[in-house]
Amino acid sequence: MRQVLRRxxxxxxxxxxxxxxxxxxxxxxxxxxxxxxxxxxEEFAITGSTDGETDVDVRNAMADxxxxxxxxxxxxxxEEFTPLQGGIFAVDTDAIDYDAYPDTGIGCAREPIDPxxxxxxxxxxxxxxxxxxxxxxxxxxxxxxxxxxxxxVMAHEMGHAMQxxxxxxxxxxxxxxxxxxxxxxxxxxxxxxxxxxxxxRVPELDDVIxxxxxxxxxxxFDPDDRRAHGSGFDRVSGFFxxxxxxxxxxxxxxxxxxxxxxxxxxxxxxxxxxxxxxxxDTLTIVNDSLPLFYGSVFPPxxxxxxxxxxxxxxxxxxxxxxxxGAENRDLGYCAADATxxxxxxxxxxxAYEELGDFAxxxxxxxxxxxxxxxxxxxxxxxxxxxxxxxxLTGWYTARFFDGDFADVTTISPGDVDEAVYFLxxxxxxxxxxxDTELSGFELVGAFRDGFLNGGVxxxxxx
Numbered sequence: 001m002r003q004v005l006r007r008x009x010x011x012x013x014x015x016x017x018x019x020x021x022x023x024x025x026x027x028x029x030x031x032x033x034x035x036x037x038x039x040x041x042e043e044f045a046i047t048g049s050t051d052g053e054t055d056v057d058v059r060n061a062m063a064d065x066x067x068x069x070x071x072x073x074x075x076x077x078x079e080e081f082t083p084l085q086g087g088i089f090a091v092d093t094d095a096i097d098y099d100a101y102p103d104t105g106i107g108c109a110r111e112p113i114d115p116x117x118x119x120x121x122x123x124x125x126x127x128x129x130x131x132x133x134x135x136x137x138x139x140x141x142x143x144x145x146x147x148x149x150x151x152x153v154m155a156h157e158m159g160h161a162m163q164x165x166x167x168x169x170x171x172x173x174x175x176x177x178x179x180x181x182x183x184x185x186x187x188x189x190x191x192x193x194x195x196x197x198x199x200x201r202v203p204e205l206d207d208v209i210x211x212x213x214x215x216x217x218x219x220x221f222d223p224d225d226r227r228a229h230g231s232g233f234d235r236v237s238g239f240f241x242x243x244x245x246x247x248x249x250x251x252x253x254x255x256x257x258x259x260x261x262x263x264x265x266x267x268x269x270x271x272x273x274x275x276x277x278x279x280x281d282t283l284t285i286v287n288d289s290l291p292l293f294y295g296s297v298f299p300p301x302x303x304x305x306x307x308x309x310x311x312x313x314x315x316x317x318x319x320x321x322x323x324x325g326a327e328n329r330d331l332g333y334c335a336a337d338a339t340x341x342x343x344x345x346x347x348x349x350x351a352y353e354e355l356g357d358f359a360x361x362x363x364x365x366x367x368x369x370x371x372x373x374x375x376x377x378x379x380x381x382x383x384x385x386x387x388x389x390x391x392l393t394g395w396y397t398a399r400f401f402d403g404d405f406a407d408v409t410t411i412s413p414g415d416v417d418e419a420v421y422f423l424x425x426x427x428x429x430x431x432x433x434x435d436t437e438l439s440g441f442e443l444v445g446a447f448r449d450g451f452l453n454g455g456v457x458x459x460x461x462x
Contacts (some may be wrong), residue, residue, distance in 0.1 A: 012131060021182060039063040039197055048100045048115070051092040053137045054150055060197035061151030062088060062131075065158045067196065068186050076247045077166050084161060086130030093119040094136040106132040120151050124160035131157045145211035147199045148187075152208055154270050155183035157252075174254050176229040177238035180212065181250035184242025199273040205441035210388075210424060212236050220265035231262040232417035233451075240448055259452070261401060261416045275412045279352050282360040287311055288408045293396045296404070299444075301455060301462050309333065311364060315342040323381075324432075333367040335374050340367045351422060351461065358411075358418035360399075361458035363426070365393040366433075376460060384459060386436035387446045391458035392425065394450025403449075416451070420444055423461040 007089070038056055041049065049055040066083060073081040082402055088210050089106035107113030108128035115132075122133035138150040159182030160175070169175050171433050187208065191200050193208050200208075215230040217223075229235065236403035241249045265271045277285070291308040298306035318324040319341055321334035330343040342348055362428045369389035381386045400411040424440040432462055438446075449457040456462050 001191060017279070023410075031257050034198055035199055036195075037061075046088045047102075048092075048097070048106070049135070050092070052135065052139075054135045054142060055090055057142070057147060057150055058090065058133065058135070058138065058154055061154050061451065062158075062188065064151075064190065064195040065155060065186060065244070066199045068189055068194075069158065069162065072097060072185075072247050073162065073165075076251055079165070082165065084129055084131060086128035089118075089130065089132040090134050090135050091115040091118050091132065093134045097265075099448060103124050106130070116211035122157050124157045124164065126160075126164045129161065130217060133157070141211060141214075143265070144202050145214065146207035148198075148204050150210040151190075151198055152183050152211065156180060156187040158186075169254060171224070171228075172226050173223050173228045173230050174256070174258065177234050177258075177260070178250055178254040180238030181242035181254065182232075182247070184244075184252055185240035185246050186242075187239070188243045188246065190217075201325065202439060202441075206439055207419075208422060209441055209444055212239055212422075213417065213420065216417065218260060220271060220362055221262065222264050223262040225258055228262065230260060231414070234259045234421055236420060236444060237448055237452070240445055244445070257393050261415045265413055266279055270412065275356070275414055276300075277357050279349065279357070279360075281358040282352065283311070283313070283364070285357075285409045286361045286364045289394065289405045290365060292405050292408065293399055294368075294372055295457065297395075297400075301397055301460075303360040304375075306372070307338070307375060309368065310337075310339040311342070311368070312339055313342050313348070315345045316343065318343065318344070323418075327434050328431060329434065330429070331363055331367050331368040333374065333380065335380065335426055338371070340364065340371060341441075342367070343431075347426070351426065355421050355425070356414065356418045358415040359422040361415075362393060362397075362419040362422040366390065369393055369396075371459065378460065381435050385439060386433045387438060387442070388459040390427070390443050390446040391450035392455065392460070393419065395454050395458060396450075397447075398451040398454070417445060 011345055015372065040058050044059050044202065046055065046059055049059060074080065086108050091106060093116065100116065101115055104112040106115050106118060107125060108130065111125060111127040118132045118134045120134060120137045124131050138153060143148045156179045159179030162182060163175055163215060165239045170398055188199060190198050212235045213232040216235050217229050221228060241253060265275065294306040318329045321336050321339065324332050324334055324341055328348040331341065333340050348360045348363050349361060366389050369392035370385060372392065373388060374380050374387055401416065403410055423443045427443045428440055
């Protein structure tokens with residue numbers, strides 16, 4: 001956020017890595033008709049691969065990706081699927097065995113590539129029509145974000161291979177997020193139990209989303225740069241587009257008009273501070289912007305004026321109003337005194353320090369949305385209310401992004417990502433949402449719905 005004449009933005013706390021060249025509740029069973037089997041090296045050759053866990057997982061994923069695209073490519077692009085003509089290369093960059101590769105390394109005669117060049121990466125080479133990956137890097141990702149992230153990375157790179165067949169988009173960021181979409185579509189196919197060699201359990205989807213957030217561009221990176229991959233939200237949104245809408249969404253919804261939230265910092269001061277305002281300013285910004293948002297949407301949408309609740313912070317011990325104290329809540333809305341309560345000590349200060357100032361905005365916006373539902377006579381204490389509140393918070397964030405509060409505050413690079421991080425880090429805690437069993441993946445999907453589609457999908461009668 002940028003307060004007028006003052007800085008107030010967030011920047012993500014997690015580092016970034018670049019991959020060259022991610023809602024509705026999950027309904028898939030993640031159980032194929034037959035037991036899963038590992039693909040042998042003889043059945044599916046990957047140059048330089050071993051029998052290590054990461055290489056086996058990648059081999060299984062690539063076999064399933066071939067099966068997926070053999071079905072999907074003719075259906076959605078009207079041509080037969082052609083396998084990678086240059087093959088697939090694995091490199092353990094912690095101990096490269098150059099004897100495992102031909103004279104052209106992990107490239108081809110048209111473009112020889114030293115195996116060391118794949119360090120901390122995975123890529124598709126359009127000149128050679130091949131995919132290469134650093135198995136040491138993918139192993140690190142698996143250790144941090146679960147066993148399914150390396151297969152998801154390979155699904156992203158196979159998405160680039162498909163682009164090499166039907167034609168790339170006009171910008172790098174479109175290509176990268178469309179490849180994320182393809183990865184999401186394949187993940188849904190796996191989650192629905194269609195894969196013979198790969199599986200994913202619903203709880204693992206939270207880790208997959210965290211992994212795609214990790215692989216975002218640095219906050220403030222130029223979205224027009226030829227290396228751009230998108231903000232965390234851009235990448236996650238691309239993944240969700242494929243997971244929810246399949247290949248049709250990936251094919252049809254990634255044109256030049258697609259919305260991207262990645263933006264550059266505009267001043268050296270912003271870059272140096274990574275956009276974070278002093279903590280003391282954040283509640284002022286939130287208290288100014290939330291009434292503006294609901295005050296602007298209530299009259300046209302509901303033919304009534306919005307009555308803003310009070311917002312109060314507390315220190316560790318929740319107030320006795322409603323169920324707040326009994327449930328040891330860190331945030332909530334109490335209808336009895338029309339007040340939003342937020343724990344400063346155990347929630348918003350730690351969230352600010354770990355994530356940034358828009359984490360504070362997200363924390364306050366969630367019970368504030370429950371207050372809006374209460375004013376509309378809707379439920380406030382069930383799973384539907386939780387999903388709706390998250391969706392409304394996405395809508396509020398989008399209005400920030402659109403500049404609707406420019407007289408008071410504006411959004412800055414990284415802000416939207418902060419909301420996603422907050423939902424994944426805190427959203428499943430009973431002290432935040434005691435009335436839901438929604439996964440972090442589903443919470444992020446609800447936020448994305450509100451951000452992209454406004455209040456239509458937020459279950460408030462619009």
